[in-house]
Amino acid sequence: MCGIVGVMGTGPVNQVLYDALQLLQHRGQDAAGIVTADGNTFHMHKGLGLVRDVFRTRDMRALIGQSGIGHCRYPTAGSARSPAEAQPFYVNSPFGIVLGHNGNLTNSRQLRHELFVEDLRHVNTNSDSEVLLNVLAHELQAEAAGHRLDADAIFRAVSGVHRRCRGAYAVVAMIAGFGLLAFRDPHGIRPLVIGRAGTPDGTEYMVASESVALDGLGFQLLRDVAPGEAILFDYCGNFMSRQCAGQPQLNPCIFEYVYLARPDSVIDGVSVYETRLRMGESLARKIMRQAPGLDLDVVIPIPDTSRPSALQLAIQIGKPYREGFIKNRYIGRTFIMPGQAERKKSVRQKLNAIGMEFRGKSVLLVDDSIVRGTTSREIVQMARDCGARRVYFASAAPPVRFPNVYGIDMPTRRELLATNRTDDEIASEIGADAVFYQDLSDLEHEVRRDNPAIERFDSSCFNGIYITGDISAEYLAEIEDGRADGETSQGALPTTAQLDLNLAGEPELAT
Secondary structure (H helix, E strand, O other): OEEEEEEEOOOOOHHHHHHHHHHOHHHOOOEEEEEEEEOOEEEEEEEEOOHHHHOOHHHHHHOOOOEEEEEEEOOOOOOOOOHHHOOOEEEOOOOOEEEEEEEEEOOHHHHHHHHHHOOOOOOOOOOHHHHHHHHHHHHHHHHHOOOOOOHHHHHHHHHHHHHHOOEEEEEEEEEOOOEEEEEEOOOOOOOOEEEEEEEOOEEEEEEEOOHHHHHOOOOEEEEEOOOOEEEEEEOOOOEEEEEOOOOOOOOOEOHHHHHHOOOOOEEOOEEHHHHHHHHHHHHHHHHHHHOOOOOOOEEEEOOOOOHHHHHHHHHHHOOOEOOOEEEOOOOOOHHHOOOHHHHHHHHHHHEEEOHHHOOOOEEEEEEOOOOOOHHHHHHHHHHHHOOOOEEEEEEOOOOOOOOOOOOOOOOOHHHOOOOOOOHHHHHHHHOOOEEEEOOHHHHHHHHHOOOOOOOOOEOHHHHOEOOOOOOOHHHHHHHHHHOOOOOOOOOOOOOHHHOOOEOOOOOOOOO
């Protein structure tokens, strides 16, 4: 998960890009970068840390130009925490291109080999985003074939990217002397939206990971970038688009609605906030079916993402809703911290319990999801330390049992609390009296209610179905072997044979 933004403006865009990255900061806090284009010249500044820490006044003054892109990166365990891994990436051949990417290429190793042996291109980092940049550069060179670059050649190059790249990718790029390019993978896994704003000097355009970046900066949401579609804004003010994949199908990542996106965003026609409200209602119905006589005094959310679900759940079951935890907003998200030890240390720094809301009560704690169980275990213990009589735990999402390979930091089975465990065993692991999970069918139904055109989701972390059709048990084992998180297993690591993975997916895309 990362945040990307691109702007084609009528005046300086450095401040707009900075502000947009601030609005997308929840998507990544490890590194940030901005590139602006002034004629044929790129101006870049990037570094490790939050947006507010990476950019100083002197940096902003150097970012001149009326178009540009920005990126904020979140750390994946085992990835290098180096300024060299910060995006956007730049390549000077054939035309001068900068690129920012949200997602993950599942055939990155194969592409890296092809680039070196066949395309004669060098990739300098371990980032799959640099691989993607070089694939795009090679396809542009092949399509231009020594002639002047035009829109048709660029769209054909994106088609070439779709033919070669597998996985999830939402991309913003600048091509020197031409303009701003954005495109989305043919499965539409990671989000990307287009916005427009009128100014006295003309029309400005923005593409971003979430609509919240548009709303906060006065841009009107036009629509989502379609799966497989490429969007092009040239320096003459033209806005062009083309479907560049032969068999596109919208399969948005359902975890965006559960956790990743801000509640005030609209993704693929679906309100994140409204979806989370409905998730609480469906979870309440399940709890009433599963435990009709549950001894319960109060419903308490784990701030912040679970609040809408917890509120509707409390209303549905007729129990009081209370704020039992106060969040320190200056501590980063524990889910996206790279080391288990760092996560454990940060939980109690991040949350502090209000003792009176727990003392002598039977409480239902509601969280958006349970991934590793580290935070859940600490929070249950905090409730008990405050004198809670009983502690139940409800997840607005289904059990996370499978690795995610499309850009979310949950790539190994040993880190996932629910893998090979029953609900009773999970409750025991986190110290709760019982746990309640959302059903996947209910979750998908609640998201689809806003946009019935969505036929399938990427729900791979819940059901093990990898929609790109190229994920094998060997691929997953290779990821686990190469991971350098340094964490110890919560129980034995299941073998491939023990996992109920559906690796068939869909047939390979033809463009």
